[in-house]
Amino acid sequence: MLMRSRLYVPGIQPKMLAAGGVYGADIVVLDLEDSVPADRKDEARDLVSESIRSMDFGRSAVFIRVNSDRETAELDMRVLTPACAGILFPKCESVDQIRFIDTVFDRMEGEMGIDNGHFKIIPIIESALGLSKAGEIALSEDRIVAITLGVEDLSSDLGMIGPDETALLFAKSTIVAAARAAGIEPLDSVFSRVDDADGLIEACRYSKSLGFSGRGAIHPNQVETIHNAFAPDEREVERARLIVEAAEAAEAKGIGAVKVDGAMVDPPVVKRAQRTIEAASAPGSVLDLRKVEADDTGEGEE
Amino acid sequence: MTGTTENSIGRTVPTEVRGRSVSPYAGVFATGPAGNKATPPLGSHRPSDDKVVDSIAEAIKRVDLADNMTVSFHHHLRNGDWVMNMVMEEIEKAGLKGMRLLPSAIFPCHEPMIAMAEKGVIDLIDGSLNGPLGRAASSGLFPEPTFIRSHGGRTRAVESGEAHIDVAFLAASECDPLGNANGVNGPSAFGPMGFAWIDAQYADRVVVVTDNLVPYPVTHMSIPSTHVDVVAVVPQIGDPEGIMSGTTRMTRSPSRLLIARYAVAALADSGYLKDGFSFQAGAGGISLAAVGYLHQYMKAKGIVGSFAMGGITGVVVDMLREGTLEAILDAQAFDLAAVRSVSEDPAHVEVSHYMFGNPHNKGCVTHQQDACFLGATEVDLDFNVNVNTHSDGLLLHGIGGHSDAAAGSRVSLIVIPLLRGRIPVIVDDVVTVSTPGDSVDIVATERGIAINPVRDDLVDALKGSDLPILDIGDLRKMAIEMGGGIDEPELTDEPIAYVEYRDGTMLDTIYRVK
Numbered sequence: 001m002l003m004r005s006r007l008y009v010p011g012i013q014p015k016m017l018a019a020g021g022v023y024g025a026d027i028v029v030l031d032l033e034d035s036v037p038a039d040r041k042d043e044a045r046d047l048v049s050e051s052i053r054s055m056d057f058g059r060s061a062v063f064i065r066v067n068s069d070r071e072t073a074e075l076d077m078r079v080l081t082p083a084c085a086g087i088l089f090p091k092c093e094s095v096d097q098i099r100f101i102d103t104v105f106d107r108m109e110g111e112m113g114i115d116n117g118h119f120k121i122i123p124i125i126e127s128a129l130g131l132s133k134a135g136e137i138a139l140s141e142d143r144i145v146a147i148t149l150g151v152e153d154l155s156s157d158l159g160m161i162g163p164d165e166t167a168l169l170f171a172k173s174t175i176v177a178a179a180r181a182a183g184i185e186p187l188d189s190v191f192s193r194v195d196d197a198d199g200l201i202e203a204c205r206y207s208k209s210l211g212f213s214g215r216g217a218i219h220p221n222q223v224e225t226i227h228n229a230f231a232p233d234e235r236e237v238e239r240a241r242l243i244v245e246a247a248e249a250a251e252a253k254g255i256g257a258v259k260v261d262g263a264m265v266d267p268p269v270v271k272r273a274q275r276t277i278e279a280a281s282a283p284g285s286v287l288d289l290r291k292v293e294a295d296d297t298g299e300g301e302e
Numbered sequence: 303m304t305g306t307t308e309n310s311i312g313r314t315v316p317t318e319v320r321g322r323s324v325s326p327y328a329g330v331f332a333t334g335p336a337g338n339k340a341t342p343p344l345g346s347h348r349p350s351d352d353k354v355v356d357s358i359a360e361a362i363k364r365v366d367l368a369d370n371m372t373v374s375f376h377h378h379l380r381n382g383d384w385v386m387n388m389v390m391e392e393i394e395k396a397g398l399k400g401m402r403l404l405p406s407a408i409f410p411c412h413e414p415m416i417a418m419a420e421k422g423v424i425d426l427i428d429g430s431l432n433g434p435l436g437r438a439a440s441s442g443l444f445p446e447p448t449f450i451r452s453h454g455g456r457t458r459a460v461e462s463g464e465a466h467i468d469v470a471f472l473a474a475s476e477c478d479p480l481g482n483a484n485g486v487n488g489p490s491a492f493g494p495m496g497f498a499w500i501d502a503q504y505a506d507r508v509v510v511v512t513d514n515l516v517p518y519p520v521t522h523m524s525i526p527s528t529h530v531d532v533v534a535v536v537p538q539i540g541d542p543e544g545i546m547s548g549t550t551r552m553t554r555s556p557s558r559l560l561i562a563r564y565a566v567a568a569l570a571d572s573g574y575l576k577d578g579f580s581f582q583a584g585a586g587g588i589s590l591a592a593v594g595y596l597h598q599y600m601k602a603k604g605i606v607g608s609f610a611m612g613g614i615t616g617v618v619v620d621m622l623r624e625g626t627l628e629a630i631l632d633a634q635a636f637d638l639a640a641v642r643s644v645s646e647d648p649a650h651v652e653v654s655h656y657m658f659g660n661p662h663n664k665g666c667v668t669h670q671q672d673a674c675f676l677g678a679t680e681v682d683l684d685f686n687v688n689v690n691t692h693s694d695g696l697l698l699h700g701i702g703g704h705s706d707a708a709a710g711s712r713v714s715l716i717v718i719p720l721l722r723g724r725i726p727v728i729v730d731d732v733v734t735v736s737t738p739g740d741s742v743d744i745v746a747t748e749r750g751i752a753i754n755p756v757r758d759d760l761v762d763a764l765k766g767s768d769l770p771i772l773d774i775g776d777l778r779k780m781a782i783e784m785g786g787g788i789d790e791p792e793l794t795d796e797p798i799a800y801v802e803y804r805d806g807t808m809l810d811t812i813y814r815v816k
Contacts, residue, residue, distance in 0.1 A: 018784070019556075019557050019748070022557060022560060022748045022749055023556065023560060058770075219556065220556030220557070220559075220560070221556050221559055224563065286560070286563040286564060286567050286768075286769070287563045287566055287567045287570070287595055287598075287599055288570075288599075288602075
């Protein structure tokens, strides 16, 4: 599953829910948490449930951002149908929370008669405690396909003055390391200045340089920019092809070691190369606004 | 109607209008020109003659305006125009009756014309009836049906003599005492005078109305003095801010921006978007956004286009300045950035709507265009486009250059949302055909893109594209599922307007609403 972009759609806005699938985001997150006032959670669950059943979300995988307390989280999770991919679990701080979700999903999948493990989990790290457990959390369940962070709450909990990229470097790198160690995708937070397209491009470029493979969008207009920014450039694709071809040749010959340009290539690198090729051929960039020629620094994308 | 027939797209149209035989629409280029050009009377100017008068009332006397004559106006000042209202007030004061108007378009600021029609000062208005006048016409304001023409079609009708102008009143933001005039300089600058050019050529008498009389000679001669009888000086011709009225703001709606991206992506996949590319964009929010994306795309890919035709906005001016276009051909300015550019940049050239869209001249710009981005109020399963009437049958808009651009461009793209509110924009049959489906190639919505099956070259080119290419029937089905059906408009069988195609044939009939 590609996760370059995940578009958050407030669960309380029928018009936005109806249009959520047209923007080609890799993931549409129907939000029952922060964008829904406490006294309208039931209403939002009804709206989201109706949307999932009646709307076409196109190529987007549908996730729901549930609330973090167990009672509400379970109510929220019950909105899922087999057409949904899973949940984003906010304020994640422990493996226990993940185990609880897993148990509920086991039960739901049994009741629905679908494969165990069908529903996926993307934990959101939003506290110092969560950050310190990110590695354990990322490794705790096979259902976890990615891990991300909520920078507003996290920076506040870390005692920062505001969510500043330099200050957040350690936190972001911790998330990337946790994800890569677990073989899942590290996803960066959202970019909140919706009218700042240049700022978003710059932010995505930075995310990519840290190792993130996607970014959140709080406005549909951000999706295309994110896709263009996270699309691999020609040199990345070429290199990935060499690696994958070498891996395939090695496998055909029954050789375990893969060599490219005389250097050994480890299995995670092969896996990453496969993802690069997948991303390169993925739809979702309606309009390819990348510059034709990459410049010498490798940062020639617009 | 004295007699009716069915045209090639199945619409019932008259065979005779105002005592003149008319032909049914037979296809985009099926009907060619016949006969000679109209011939305005000869004129002269002696060294001692003084053309300048200090009021419109005096100008009316100078040109011997009389009952039942046809007067014309242009709409370059759009909703900021004061000239039509000032002239018609003086005509009323002079006690004239039964006047026929041939404006290039009517805007909400011209609402006082309704009362004048009710009082008999005005008999009929042939022109794009936007807003209140169109609504009033839909309820039977005029004693007989009016003609609705495209910009190019209007110039054809004037040149052929089918639409005769007794006196043209032409607003100018700069004029010298001999009548050399333009719209690019002066405090009320509004840009090119593309609409006015044909009126100046063929009207029996021409009055330039200006608020900026400057010494002879004005060097930017949009209207040359050789065609001008009288120069009327008034305190102000209008409000230049009114140029930015209505449809010239770029959309911020994410779904409409997506439509614009789909349109540009479809064009890119079609193979037409390469060096030398040329296009026209309307002034609708989605069309403007499409130009923005076009610019970004061409910049990213290093594509240098040939020209843009317009209706020009600052977005197109940016393309010229940043090198993604080599020239702009401009018949009207939609914003003040365009006004400034046409007066300063030699690559930004003023042209007339006669050159823009008349199919019966010897060098029509739209026939050189690779693409055009156009809006619509409705599109039907045969790709016919309605830009004139709403789903309730009310006449609320003109055609603009829609059918001219669609006919001439190699790829015509209609950029529309699938629904407006809960009203489907793709319908089984449009209420009114403004642009025939045989000149419409691609319909882009936020839920999918439909290609006219007659364009098998485009169908082939877009095969394998990542874009959501759908049958137009599937888009229609989707629109109904999401929005539900709509009630048929309640119309009488009394025609209130005829849609004349750009070649002079009858395209459709607009009926009075109940």
